[in-house]
Amino acid sequence: MSDASTGALSQVLTRHADEVRTAWLDAAAAELHGRSSRGELDREQTEIFEALVGGLADGGTTLRDAAFDQLRGILADVSAARARLGYTPRETAMAVFALKEGLYALVSDASVRTDITSLLRLVDDLGLYTFEAFAEAREAIITEQSEQLLELSTPVVKIWDGVVAVPLVGTLDSARTQVVMEKLLNTLVETGSEHAIIDITGVPAVDTQVAQHLFKTVVAARLMGAQCTISGIRPQIAQTIVSLGIEFGDIRTRASLADALLDALESGGRSAAEVTG
Structure with a gap:
C-alpha cells in the first residue's frame, strides 16, 4: 500500500x-x-x-x-x-x-x-x-x-527460639535450591537463629545432584553463622547414599526432625528435661 x-x-x-x-x-x-x-x-x-x-x-x-x-x-x-x-x-x-x-x-x-x-x-x-x-x-x-508455587513449597519456619527449619517435600533442583537458600538466609537474619534444620523426610530420593544442592544450602547457612543439621534420613535413603558413595563430611544428620530439634536445643545449652518439659 x-x-x-x-x-x-x-x-x-x-x-x-x-x-x-x-x-x-x-x-x-x-x-x-x-x-x-x-x-x-x-x-x-x-x-x-x-x-x-x-x-x-x-x-x-x-x-x-x-x-x-x-x-x-x-x-x-x-x-x-x-x-x-x-x-x-x-x-x-x-x-x-x-x-x-x-x-x-x-x-x-x-x-x-x-x-x-x-x-x-x-x-x-x-x-x-x-x-x-x-x-x-x-x-x-x-x-x-x-x-x-515454589515459594509455597519451600517454607522456612521458626520452631523454637534460635532454631529454624526447612521442611522439604518433592524433588530438589537448582531453582528450588536457590529459593531455599534465599529464604533460609533471610529468616536466619530476621530471627537471629543460630541453628537451621533441613528436613528431607518428604524428599523421595537423594542422588548425587540432590546431595550437592543440600551441601550448597548447608554451606550458605554456615556462612551466616548457623549450625546446620539435615534430618529425615530414612533407611532407604541412607542405603542409597552409601551405595552412591556420597559423603556428608562433617554435616550433622539425624533420623527425624524431632531428633534434630532436640539436638539443636541441647547444643544451645538446654537439657533434655527442659526441652521435653
Missing part, C-alpha cells in the same frame, strides 16, 4: 465505520459464545478500530511501522488481559480476525476494491501479533505462578 492508498483506506473505514464494526462485533460475539459481553467487545473494538484508522491515516503500511505503535500496544494489553482471564489463544486471535467480516462489505466500494487484499493482509498481521502477545503473556503468567 502507498501512502495515498492508506489515506484513502482510512477515509473509507471512517465512512463505513458503523457497517464494518457491526459485522465485526457480530462475528466476534459469535466466536466467543458469550464469554465477553457485547459491551466489553464494543469497547475493545472501538480502541482497536480507532488506532487502525489513525495508523492508516499516518501512512502506516505494515504493523511494524511507527504509525501503528498505539495499535500494537492496545493488542498487547487485550491479549494479556485475556490470558489472565483464561481465554484460549483461538478466542483471543479470532476476536481480531473477525474484523475481516466487516471488511468484506467494502468490496462493493470501487475506491478501495483494489486495496482490500492489502488491508486483509494487515488484519492477518494483527491477528498473528495478538496470538504471539497472548502466548508471551500466558508464559509470563505460568512462570509467575510456578515461582509462587
Whole structure:
C-alpha cells in the first residue's frame, strides 16, 4: 500500500465505520459464545478500530511501522488481559480476525476494491501479533505462578527460639535450591537463629545432584553463622547414599526432625528435661 492508498483506506473505514464494526462485533460475539459481553467487545473494538484508522491515516503500511505503535500496544494489553482471564489463544486471535467480516462489505466500494487484499493482509498481521502477545503473556503468567508455587513449597519456619527449619517435600533442583537458600538466609537474619534444620523426610530420593544442592544450602547457612543439621534420613535413603558413595563430611544428620530439634536445643545449652518439659 502507498501512502495515498492508506489515506484513502482510512477515509473509507471512517465512512463505513458503523457497517464494518457491526459485522465485526457480530462475528466476534459469535466466536466467543458469550464469554465477553457485547459491551466489553464494543469497547475493545472501538480502541482497536480507532488506532487502525489513525495508523492508516499516518501512512502506516505494515504493523511494524511507527504509525501503528498505539495499535500494537492496545493488542498487547487485550491479549494479556485475556490470558489472565483464561481465554484460549483461538478466542483471543479470532476476536481480531473477525474484523475481516466487516471488511468484506467494502468490496462493493470501487475506491478501495483494489486495496482490500492489502488491508486483509494487515488484519492477518494483527491477528498473528495478538496470538504471539497472548502466548508471551500466558508464559509470563505460568512462570509467575510456578515461582509462587515454589515459594509455597519451600517454607522456612521458626520452631523454637534460635532454631529454624526447612521442611522439604518433592524433588530438589537448582531453582528450588536457590529459593531455599534465599529464604533460609533471610529468616536466619530476621530471627537471629543460630541453628537451621533441613528436613528431607518428604524428599523421595537423594542422588548425587540432590546431595550437592543440600551441601550448597548447608554451606550458605554456615556462612551466616548457623549450625546446620539435615534430618529425615530414612533407611532407604541412607542405603542409597552409601551405595552412591556420597559423603556428608562433617554435616550433622539425624533420623527425624524431632531428633534434630532436640539436638539443636541441647547444643544451645538446654537439657533434655527442659526441652521435653
